[in-house]
Amino acid sequence: xxxxxFTNTFxxxxxxxxxxxxKANGLTQDGVYDLTDHRKLALxxxxxxxxxxxxxxxxxxxxxxxxxVATAMFGYAHRSTIHYTQTSLRMWGVRNKLKPPSVxxxxxxxxxxxxCYYVAGARDPNGPSFNYxxxxxxxxxxxxxxxxxxxxxxxxxxxxxxxxxxxxxVAVYVGDGRVVSHGSEVGPLLLARTYRxxxxxxRTYF
Numbered sequence: 001x002x003x004x005x006f007t008n009t010f011x012x013x014x015x016x017x018x019x020x021x022x023k024a025n026g027l028t029q030d031g032v033y034d035l036t037d038h039r040k041l042a043l044x045x046x047x048x049x050x051x052x053x054x055x056x057x058x059x060x061x062x063x064x065x066x067x068x069v070a071t072a073m074f075g076y077a078h079r080s081t082i083h084y085t086q087t088s089l090r091m092w093g094v095r096n097k098l099k100p101p102s103v104x105x106x107x108x109x110x111x112x113x114x115x116c117y118y119v120a121g122a123r124d125p126n127g128p129s130f131n132y133x134x135x136x137x138x139x140x141x142x143x144x145x146x147x148x149x150x151x152x153x154x155x156x157x158x159x160x161x162x163x164x165x166x167x168x169x170v171a172v173y174v175g176d177g178r179v180v181s182h183g184s185e186v187g188p189l190l191l192a193r194t195y196r197x198x199x200x201x202x203r204t205y206f
Contacts, residue, residue: 028070030155031175034058061206065156067120072101072172072180072188075112078103079187082112094118095134109170110137111160112182116172117205125158126206139166146201150193153202159193160200167200 015031022029025040075082085106093104093115104115110126117125118132125145126136142160152158155175162168171181173193181195182188193199 002202004075018130028073030066032066050173064120064122065154065206068116068122068172069174070154071116071119072174073190074100075103075116075182075188076180076190079189081105082107082172082182082187084108084182084185084187091115091134091136094132107182112188113141113170113172119155121203122156138162138168138170141170142167142201142203146206148202148204150202152204153193154206156206157202157204159202161196162199162200163198168197173202 017196018033019029019031021027021041022031022037027036027040081103083106086108087106089106090108090111091114092098092106092111094111095100096104098104098115099119104112107115114125114132114136117123124130124132124136125144126140130136130140138160141158145158148157152157153173155173158170159173159175159179160167160170168181169181171179171183171191171193173179174190177193178190179193179195180188181191
């Protein structure tokens with residue numbers, strides 16, 4: 001038997017099955033099969049398992065996108081501790097250089113999204129001149145990103161909402177048609193991308 005013919009892309013049924021496995025085993029439910037999942041699935045690594053894992057190419061962009069999503073989901077899991085504010089307390093996570101397991105106590109929609117990018121080591125979505133200096137809002141984000149159709153969204157991209165030229169809200173796209181949106185004192189929520197009818201645009205920063 002020859003080993004080969006593998007890709008790093010799962011079909012929708014395999015992704016659902018993997019997410020169920022990840023949930024049952026307390027793993028990150030991202031539908032991506034990596035070494036952590038393989039260690040939990042296999043009690044030991046054999047030559048075949050090592051070969052399979054070698055077929056999965058993870059680019060630096062993939063790693064950052066995964067980290068953005070993981071941070072957004074971390075915020076969702078700790079939503080009760082993240083207050084919503086548009087005061088000078090926003091950008092708390094970036095200004096205080098917080099990373100999980102620390103949780104920023106104060107953020108708004110754009111500062112929460114910026115924090116997710118900061119934790120992931122991605123470039124500041126507000127633009128290179130900001131470089132995580134604790135400033136920026138939806139207006140700077142909209143100018144820094146590249147507009148893409150909703151059909152081209154990838155995990156870690158941003159979705160903007162609002163009917164004005166400068167959108168009033170932004171959320172982190174986490175895949176499967178969902179976003180993590182921090183828009184009220186309830187904290188970051190996991191919602192359908194279309195939960196608002198006033199989608200402004202979708203932007204990528206990669």
